[in-house]
Amino acid sequence: MSIELVLFIIFSAVAAVSAILMITRANPVISALFLILNFASLAGLYLLLNAQFIAVAQVIVYAGAIMVLFLFVLMLLKPEKEKLFEKHPGIKIFAVIIAGMVFLQLMYLIFLSRPSSSVNPIVSESVKAGTIEQIGRQLYTNYVLPFEAAGFLLLAATIGAFVLAKKKFE
Amino acid sequence: MIIPIEYYLILSAFMFIVGVTGVLIRRNAIIIFMSVELMLNSANLTLVTFSSYLGDSIGQLFVFFVMTVAAAEAAVGLAIIIAMFRNKTTLNVDEINILKW
Numbered sequence: 001m002s003i004e005l006v007l008f009i010i011f012s013a014v015a016a017v018s019a020i021l022m023i024t025r026a027n028p029v030i031s032a033l034f035l036i037l038n039f040a041s042l043a044g045l046y047l048l049l050n051a052q053f054i055a056v057a058q059v060i061v062y063a064g065a066i067m068v069l070f071l072f073v074l075m076l077l078k079p080e081k082e083k084l085f086e087k088h089p090g091i092k093i094f095a096v097i098i099a100g101m102v103f104l105q106l107m108y109l110i111f112l113s114r115p116s117s118s119v120n121p122i123v124s125e126s127v128k129a130g131t132i133e134q135i136g137r138q139l140y141t142n143y144v145l146p147f148e149a150a151g152f153l154l155l156a157a158t159i160g161a162f163v164l165a166k167k168k169f170e
Numbered sequence: 171m172i173i174p175i176e177y178y179l180i181l182s183a184f185m186f187i188v189g190v191t192g193v194l195i196r197r198n199a200i201i202i203f204m205s206v207e208l209m210l211n212s213a214n215l216t217l218v219t220f221s222s223y224l225g226d227s228i229g230q231l232f233v234f235f236v237m238t239v240a241a242a243e244a245a246v247g248l249a250i251i252i253a254m255f256r257n258k259t260t261l262n263v264d265e266i267n268i269l270k271w
Contacts, residue, residue, distance in 0.1 A: 008173050012181045019185050019208055023192035028201055035204050038185075042211055045178070049222040054214075054230050061237050066207065066244045073248045074200060077255050095194035099187045106183040110176055121171040125225030134227045135234065143231055150238040157242030164249035 007048055014041040028074050032067060039063040050123075051130040171223070178219040185212035199251050199261045203244075210240050 015038050022034040039062045046055035128134060139147050185208060192205030214233045221229025254266055 002172060004172055008177065012177070016181065016184055016188075019188040022208065023188060023196060023201070023205060028198055031201055031204060035208065038208065039211065042215060045181075045215065046218055048173075049178075049218050051218045051222055051230055051233075054218055054233050057234065057237060058214075061241060062207075062211070066241055069244055069248060070200065070204060073252065076252070077200075077261065092195045096191060099191040099194065102190070103183060103187040106187070107180065110179045110183065114176070115179070116174045116176055119175060119220075119223045121175075121223045122225055123171050126171065126222045129221060129225050129227040130230060135230055138227055138231050139234070146235060150235055153242050154238060157245045161245040161249040164246065164253050 004048065007044070011041045011044040011048065014038075015045065029071065032071050032074060035070075036063050036067045039067065049130070050126045053130065053132040053135050175219060175223050179216065182212045182215040182219070185209075185215070197262050197264055199254070199263050199266070200248075202263065203247055203251070207240065207244070210236060 018034045018038040018041065022031050022038060025031045025034065039058060043055045043058040043063070046058060189205045189209035189212065192208065193202050196202055196205065214236055217229040217233050217236070221227060221233075251261070255261060258266060260266065
């Protein structure tokens with residue numbers, strides 16, 4: 001077994017298990033910590049895929065900024081006992097069955113289309129595509145309008161969050 | 171690049187389904203929100219996988235935009251949750267039903 005495969009197995013196992021633990025823990029703070037673990041292992045997977053810039057952005061933006069915001073709000077609000085479908089306990093099992101069926105459909109599609117037979121990965125091309133130089137060049141030439149729109153979206157979100165959190169509704 | 175592309179796609183599909191299940195079975199608004207983040211991340215994994223295997227950086231560019239939207243969404247969504255908690259002092263989405271008729 002090569003080191004690449006070993007690393008893939010470790011990172012994907014951590015990602016899958018922490019995702020399951022995230023939705024099953026009763027304490028929301030523990031859930032948030034498992035989600036951070038999931039994001040960190042995803043950053044490792046991005047490094048395996050030669051996407052250096054996205055891996056760094058994943059750690060800084062997701063595991064750093066967004067999850068700190070979540071944890072901050074969780075600590076701010078009073079923790080309470082979660083009431084899980086007292087009237088209809090069967091809904092939970094039904095939801096899991098539906099999700100399992102959709103997962104089987106996705107697996108069927110993946111194995112039916114067999115994308116590995118049509119893509120021929122070239123390692124040098126892949127490394128070149130993941131560098132910040134290549135992404136930045138695309139961002140500031142062909143995709144400069146979406147880039148500006150994303151900046152405007154962040155401004156709107158900042159103002160919106162400020163207004164929503166400040167105002168006390170009647 | 172010796173790992174078949176299917177492995178990454180299966181992991182991504184699995185994480186997406188776990189996110190969907192989290193949205194369906196949990197009643198805490200913040201945990202539902204975190205499950206949505208999990209789904210966004212599984213979509214990101216698919217984009218990065220195809221971008222890397224095809225040697226094209228556009229997919230990673232879109233992941234960058236998805237991260238921007240996720241950050242904006244988290245800020246506004248958490249502000250809404252705080253405003254709602256002030257009004258009703260609960261995070262249970264079954265009790266927050268003022269928009270239901």
